[in-house]
Amino acid sequence: MMEENIVQVEDLHKTYGKDVIAVDGISFTVKKGEIFGFLGPNGAGKSTTIKILTTLLEKSSGKVTIDGLDIDHDQAKVRRIIGYSSQDVGVDDDLTARENLLLQCSFHHIPKEKAKAKVEELLQTVKLAEAANRRLKTFSGGMRKRLDLASALVSEPKILFLDEPTTGLDPQSRKDVWEYIMKLNRQGMTIFLTTQYMEEADLLAGRLCIVDQGKIVAEGPPNKLKSEVGLDKITLHFKADDLAACDKAKELTTKIPNIQEVGQCRDGLVSENGLTIMTKNGSAMVTQVVRALDSEGINIEQLTLSAPTLDEVFLKLTGKTLNVVERKEAVVYGGRRRRR
Amino acid sequence: MIDALSEIAAIFNRWNRKLVRQPILIFFNLIQPLVWFLLFTQAFSAIGNIPTFQLLTGTTSYITFFTAAVIIQTIASSALNAGIGLVNDFDSGFMDKMRVAPISKSSILFGRLFSSALTTVVQVAIILVIGLALGVNIASGVPGVIVIFILAGLFGIAWSGISLFVALNTKNAETTLSVGLLTTFPLLFLSASVMPLGLLPSWVQQVAKVNPFTYIAEAFQSLIIKGFVWSNIENALIAILIVGALSLGASILLFRRKIS
Numbered sequence: 001m002m003e004e005n006i007v008q009v010e011d012l013h014k015t016y017g018k019d020v021i022a023v024d025g026i027s028f029t030v031k032k033g034e035i036f037g038f039l040g041p042n043g044a045g046k047s048t049t050i051k052i053l054t055t056l057l058e059k060s061s062g063k064v065t066i067d068g069l070d071i072d073h074d075q076a077k078v079r080r081i082i083g084y085s086s087q088d089v090g091v092d093d094d095l096t097a098r099e100n101l102l103l104q105c106s107f108h109h110i111p112k113e114k115a116k117a118k119v120e121e122l123l124q125t126v127k128l129a130e131a132a133n134r135r136l137k138t139f140s141g142g143m144r145k146r147l148d149l150a151s152a153l154v155s156e157p158k159i160l161f162l163d164e165p166t167t168g169l170d171p172q173s174r175k176d177v178w179e180y181i182m183k184l185n186r187q188g189m190t191i192f193l194t195t196q197y198m199e200e201a202d203l204l205a206g207r208l209c210i211v212d213q214g215k216i217v218a219e220g221p222p223n224k225l226k227s228e229v230g231l232d233k234i235t236l237h238f239k240a241d242d243l244a245a246c247d248k249a250k251e252l253t254t255k256i257p258n259i260q261e262v263g264q265c266r267d268g269l270v271s272e273n274g275l276t277i278m279t280k281n282g283s284a285m286v287t288q289v290v291r292a293l294d295s296e297g298i299n300i301e302q303l304t305l306s307a308p309t310l311d312e313v314f315l316k317l318t319g320k321t322l323n324v325v326e327r328k329e330a331v332v333y334g335g336r337r338r339r340r
Numbered sequence: 341m342i343d344a345l346s347e348i349a350a351i352f353n354r355w356n357r358k359l360v361r362q363p364i365l366i367f368f369n370l371i372q373p374l375v376w377f378l379l380f381t382q383a384f385s386a387i388g389n390i391p392t393f394q395l396l397t398g399t400t401s402y403i404t405f406f407t408a409a410v411i412i413q414t415i416a417s418s419a420l421n422a423g424i425g426l427v428n429d430f431d432s433g434f435m436d437k438m439r440v441a442p443i444s445k446s447s448i449l450f451g452r453l454f455s456s457a458l459t460t461v462v463q464v465a466i467i468l469v470i471g472l473a474l475g476v477n478i479a480s481g482v483p484g485v486i487v488i489f490i491l492a493g494l495f496g497i498a499w500s501g502i503s504l505f506v507a508l509n510t511k512n513a514e515t516t517l518s519v520g521l522l523t524t525f526p527l528l529f530l531s532a533s534v535m536p537l538g539l540l541p542s543w544v545q546q547v548a549k550v551n552p553f554t555y556i557a558e559a560f561q562s563l564i565i566k567g568f569v570w571s572n573i574e575n576a577l578i579a580i581l582i583v584g585a586l587s588l589g590a591s592i593l594l595f596r597r598k599i600s
Contacts, residue, residue: 054440079442088433094358106350107441109343135361151437 005029006159006190007036007053012062014048014214022048024214025062030159030192035185037205038194039310041322045214046194047087050163053192054084067158080108083157087164089148091136097123097147098132101154108155115154122150126180142173149180160184162193166200178203198310198322210314217317222310229316230308231260232282233327234289237274237302237334245298246275252292253277259285274302282307286332302334347443351451355425359459369421370463373413377470381406387535396536399565407471408560409533411488412553413524414463415496420520422456423503427513445595449504449588453497460496461489476564484563491576495556498580501587508594533557555579 007030014023023045030036038046051057053064055075064071066078091100098119105115123129126146136144145165152160165181166174181204185191195201201208202222210218210225218225238245246265253275254262263276279285282305293300306327314322359365381403387393388402397405429435438448468478468485478484502523507516528534530544531553537545548554559576562569 056436056439076442079440082440084436084440086433086436088436090433090435090437092354092358092434093432094361095354099357103350103354104437104441106346107438107443109346109442155441 004031006032006067007192008063008065009049009053010063012049012052012064013060014045014052014057015060021214023052023059026209026211026214026216028209028216028219030190031207032190033185033188034206035181035191035193035204037201037208038192038211039196039198039201039205039208039314039322040194040211041196041320043213044211046196046211047163049211050084050161050192050194054082054161055079056084080155081158083152083155083160085145085148085152085160085162085165087167089144091144091148091151093136096133096135097128097139100136100147101151104151104154110154118154122153126150127176140173142169142176145169145173145177146180149177153184157189159190159192162191164194164196166195166197174200196322198314202310210310210317212318212320218313225313226308226310227280229313231278231280231312232285232308233306234277234279234282234286235274235304235306235329236277236289236293236300237304239299239301242299245300248296249275249293249298249300252296252298253289256285256288256292290333300334303332304329305332306330344444344447347447348451348454351438351448352454355452355455356458359455365421366459366462369417370414370466372417373410373467374470376413377403377406377410377467377474381474390539392539393536396538397561397565401475403471403474404476404565405536405561406534407467407476407564408557409528410467410471411464411492411560412495412533412556413528414467415460415492415556416499416520416524416527418456418460418463419496419499419503420517421459421503422452422500423505423507423516423520424513425452425456426504426507427511427516430511431513446592449591449595452504453500453588456500457493457496461493464489464492478564479567480563484568487568487573488560488563491556491559491573491580494580494584495552495576498584498587501584501591504591505587505594508591527551527553531557532561552579552583 009029010027012023012026015021026045026049038049040046048057052059053066053071055071055078059071067081069078069081071078092103095103101119101122102115105118110118120129123132126149128143128147128150131139131143136147139147149165162181166177169177178200181191181193193204205222207219207221208225209216218229220228236246236249238249243265250262250265253259258281259277259279261278265275277289286303286305290303306329309327311322314320385402388400388405394400399405426435429438468488472478480487503516503520506519510516530547531551532540532548533553537548537554540548555572555575556579559572562572
């Protein structure tokens with residue numbers, strides 16, 4: 001059924017002036033109830049895309065429907081079913097939090113009594129009830145963002161568009177916003193968000209598009225992208241800088257089929273970096289590695305396994321890094337190693 | 341229709357509330373007109389002694405005559421702010437919030453314009469009170485003052501349209517401000533607001549005859565000096581209608597096109 005997809009974008013193009021191509025033929029769909037992420041660096045076309053989807057910007061060509069409504073012909077209807085929170089945080093600093101929300105209610109023609117109840121409820125949800133009568137001038141960045149999110153929700157939209165919801169926020173506020181987004185999604189809200197943070201995309205998005213220079217370079221659930229494009233890393237550490245063991249291990253593991261790359265043993269101190277093995281499907285390969293070493297009686301002190309980060313996926317796809325995220329290493333065998 | 345009215349009311353109230361929170365802005369616009377009112381009229385008070393001036397204007401007091409110019413200056417200066425307010429909304433992202441909402445583009449503009457007109461009327465009231473204190477007499481009395489307020493409000497809306505147009509085009513506060521400032525003074529001096537038409541050099545008279553400020557000024561002048569001269573009020577309304585149709589029509593068209 002068509003209704004499964006709340007957003008359908010086909011071959012979307014946006015050109016500014018004659019030769020600035022912001023969006024270069026992208027197609028994707030957003031399913032009802034999911035968090036769909038658009039991940040990419042500045043200038044990738046994320047904001048342009050979200051502005052087109054929210055009727056703020058006219059596209060050059062392509063077809064976009066929101067909940068079955070054509071974005072060109074049913075603009076007014078589209079505006080009734082979407083919520084939008086821009087990167088700029090569109091709130092009025094001279095007004096109080098409550099006034100801002102009430103104003104937003106009147107933009108959506110919500111009757112007064114209903115609006116009042118709605119506003120109180122939203123203030124509670126975004127934990128701003130106590131600051132409700134304060135002017136936004138006195139608000140922190142995190143508070144303003146929370147109010148902005150609340151104001152995008154007064155109309156009870158079917159889909160919420162968030163343009164870089166945590167850019168410029170401190171870590172705690174960022175976590176608050178993340179939690180709030182996840183809560184909304186659990187309540188059934190479909191969310192389309194753009195971000196330049198890997199961590200954010202990884203944590204929030206059920207599915208995501210990686211965009212670069214106006215094109216989609218990859219699409220899928222974060223884990224699938226990581227396992228398809230990136231490689232798992234198995235790291236072996238040997239007792240007391242046992243170079244011989246390391247050399248032998250290198251020789252043995254190189255022979256295992258499907259292992260893509262084995263690192264160097266003399267790369268500085270053996271014990272410091274260990275021997276790195278890059279492979280797909282790392283958890284299954286661990287057994288083979290251990291078996292091969294065991295058969296030759298090579299002792300390992302510790303074995304760790306780490307999954308690729310989205311950043312590595314991004315690097316592989318675009319040749320650029322977005323923001324470096326450290327891999328999280330899981331110890332599969334052996335205890336915690338002492339740092340030497 | 342009801343929707344449109346409630347949208348305009350919401351936006352109108354928003355701007356009024358913002359202004360009440362920063363009342364200093366009401367007086368900020370008044371500084372320049374007041375300086376003129378107090379100093380210009382002192383330095384040029386001798387103009388009142390010129391027989392031709394007396395003949396053309398029906399008064400011996402230059403400050404009485406000049407009150408109309410100060411009111412126009414106040415209106416023009418207040419109208420500037422209409423556009424600046426919109427630029428601020430573009431910068432803060434609030435404009436996008438309004439544009440994503442299911443409200444009409446015209447509501448966004450008219451809510452702003454009506455609030456700006458209200459501010460103008462308040463400012464004109466302050467000017468008139470100061471004028472009374474300085475010895476200016478208003479021949480048409482209280483009804484005349486009401487007509488002055490109405491004309492000031494309407495001309496404020498029409499003239500604000502120009503500032504909106506520049507603001508929507510440039511989205512830049514400095515440009516919007518300087519276009520307003522640079523046009524106000526030449527237009528004042530090239531109209532019948534500083535000198536009666538008959539005392540102006542002939543080329544200036546030609547310009548003044550197509551300058552809306554002339555007709556607004558003549559309406560104010562007659563209300564202050566003589567009483568109700570309906571032909572002057574009519575001319576002022578026609579000038580307002582022409583300026584308003586052009587400036588607001590252009591602004592609305594531009595605003596609609598930029599978006600959809």
